[in-house]
Amino acid sequence: MDAVEVHRHSFQRNRDWYIDQFVQHLVFLAGISAIVLIIGIFFFITKEGMAFLFGDVSMSEVFGSMFWEPSDEDAPDYGILALIAGTASVSGLAMIVAIPFSLGAAIFIAEFSSGTTREWLKVLIELLAAIPSVVWGFIGLSILNPLIIDLFDVPVGLNVLNAGLILGLMAAPIMTSIAEDALKAVPDRYREAAEAMGATRWQITFRVVLPAAKNGLLGAVLLGVGRGFGETMAVLMATGHSVNIPGSVFDSVRALTATIAAELGETARGSEHYGALFAIGIFLFVITFVINLSADLIVRGVKES
C-alpha cells in the first residue's frame, strides 16, 4: 500500500518534472532567440559581403571614390563616398529639424503640462511614431516636392531638404518619448529643493532638470541619429535618388540604405555588385550598432545613477 502510494507519487513528480523541463527550455529558447537571430543576421551579412571586402576592389577605392557605377561592364566603380555624404547630409538636417521639436515637446510634456493634456499629447506622439515610413515617403513625394519647387524656385523638389524634413518628423516622436523618460527620471526632490529656494519654473527646468537629464537627452538624440541612418523607404522616395555630393540643401542625393533597397533585388547572387551591396550593409550595421550601443549605454548610465 505504502509502496504503491510512493510509486504513484514519484510518477506524478516525474511527469511534472518533464513538463517543467520542457517549459523551462522553451522559455530559455525564446529568451535567447533574439541573440541567436542577431548573430545569425550578422554572420549572414558578413558571409555575403566577405568575398567583396577581401576581393579585387581595394577599400581605399570604396571609401575614397565618389563614383558609384557598379553595373559598368569593363571597369565598375564602387565608391560609396557620395552615398555616405547623402546619408550624412540627410540625417544631419533631420537632426537639426528634430532636436528642437522633440526636446521642446519632451520638456513641455514632462515639466509644464499635466493631467489630460499630458495624456493626450503622449497618445498623439505615439500615433505619430506609428505612421509607416512609406507613407512619410509618399508625403515627401506628393506634398513636399511641389511645395519646395514653388517656394524656393528650384527645378526639382526631391532633395536633401525634402528628405531631411521628412526624416526629422519621423525621428521626432521616438526622440520625444525617450527624452521625456529621461526628464521623468530626474528625482522630484531636485525640483522641490529648487522650488524651496525660490526658483521659477523656467529656472528649475533649465538650471536643474536639463543638466541632470543631459545624458538621457543625449541618448535620445543618438537614437534619432541611428534611426536616420537606418531609414530606407522614405529616404528612397524623397531624396531624388541621385549619386551626388550635395553643395546645398536643394541638391538631390542618394542614401546608403536606398541604394541597397533599389539594387539588391536586381543583382545576380554571388556577383561583385551583390557583394558590394552587402559590404554597404556591413558598414551600415556597424555604424547603427555603435550609435545604438552608445545611446543605450548613456541612457543606462543615467538610470543607474
Next chain:
Amino acid sequence: MSKKLFENNLSTVMVLLTILTMVGSTPVFARTEIQNKGSDTLVNVAQAWAEEYGKRHADVAVAVSGGGSGTGIASMINGTVDIANSSRKMKKKEMSLAKKKGQDPLEHIVGYDALAVYTHSDNPTLSMSISQLASIYGRNDTLKSWGDLGLKIPGCQSDEIVVVSRQNNSGTYAYFKKAVLGKGKYRMGTLDMHGSKDVVDLVENTPCAIGYSGLAYATEHVKLVCIRNGNDDSCVNPSVKTASDKTYPIARPLFMYTNGQPTGQIKRYLDWILSDEGQCILSRKGYAPIKKISCSE
C-alpha cells in the same frame, strides 16, 4: 452583428476559393505557366503578347513582370524565370556566372526600339548631336546649363540642366551609355529613375529636365529631340520607321533570353511572338518589328 456577417462571408469566400483551386488544379485543365520577367522597356508589349496569347491558348498562362533588364537577367542566372526580357545584351560576366550556375541563356531578338531623348514641352531645343548628349551625360560634363547650348527655357529659372537617367540595372541605362558615352561613364548627380515611365513623367513636369526612354513611352506632353549622328549631319526623328531602317542613331535590339534551346510551350510562345501576328502587336505598341510585316488595321 456586422462583424459576424463579415466572418460568414469570409468563410464562404474561403470555401469558394478552395473549390476554385481544386478545379484549377485538376489535370484536365492543367495550365502551363510561363514566367516572363525583366526589361521595363519591353514590359508593355510583353503584357500585350501574354494577353493575346492567353486568349488563343487557354492552356498557357504567361506571367509578366517588369523591374528592369538587370532584374530579368539576374532571375535567368538564378534560374527563376522561363523567359527573361532585356533591352541590352547579356554581359560576358553575366554569361559566365549563368554557366557556372548551370543555366545556358540563349538570345532571341524580338524587336527594335528607338531610344528617344525627351525634353519639356516648353523647351525650344529641336535637335542635338550625340556629342552634345555626351557632354550633358558624361563624366567630363562640359554642358551644365541650357545657356551653354545658347537656349533660354521658359519656366527654368536656375538654367541648370536637370539630367534624368535610369537606375544602373536598367538595360536602357546600359545601352544609352554605350551608344552615347562610348567607353565613358555617367556624370555624378543624375536623377536615377526606377522606370521608363518615371523618366517621362519627371521631364513632363520639370522645364529644366532632359531624359531618355523608349519611344513607346512618349506622350503628347513632352518633346522628342531630333538626333544628329555627327555635329554636321542632318537630324533624324525617333520613330518606328527610322528605327526599322536603322537611320535613327540610337535604336537598339530588344532581347528575350531562354534557358537553352526553347522547347514545348515556351518554343510555341516564342515562335508566335516572332510571327506576323506577334510582330504586329509589337509594332502597334510603338516598337519596330524584326521583319517586314503586313498587319490588318
